[in-house]
Amino acid sequence: EVQLVESGGQLVQPGGSLRLPCVASGFTFSDYWMSWVRQAPGRGLEWVAYINQDGSETSYMDSVKGRFTISRDNAEKSLYLQMNSLRDEDTAVYFCARGHWWLEKWGQGTQVIVSS
């Protein structure tokens, strides 16, 4: 069974940093592009970033470029989102998902709250 499990979400002050891991199981992680999507409280889905199989190709939404970094460790079957210079508007549930054209499997998400 395909599983994606995010963690690392917590309350952080504006300007702070956070790293979100997503651990994959049930499939050959290194064969797949991966993505991060977020959802602010009571709001719609917002695509954040994707990464290819070996980490050589990435893409980001405009508002996180230069602040967020997506990466992966295929040996550890893990996807990461390093978030720096966090803002109030980054408050959201962050989902990792398999794929980058269509997102066919999703984790349950981890809550990030940016507040002073």
Added chain:
Amino acid sequence: DIVMTQSPDSLAVSLGERATINCKSSQSVLSISNNENFLNWYQQKPGQPPKLLIYWASTRYSGVPDRFSGSGSGTDFTLTISSLQAEDVAVYYCQQHYSTVRTFGGGTKVEI
């Protein structure tokens, strides 16, 4: 960035009736290289992550009931639920992957 606009924001449909959700992109998402529309549909129920319903604008994902169908091309797309069931109450999102910056529509809430 490609802006995805969904309509309506919400709709109420009786059980067994048809539900139609529209999605419009600010530019064409039809690929000349493979003649496919780079458009997906997702369903999200409360407290759950989204689930993929449709890709390539009209191809149902594995296990998705055939009452769900997608249509359209270029900039205008439709998700149709032919006979609404109680378990279809959810928010539905379209998403384009034509651009390297992916974008979702704002969502359409379907209620009974």
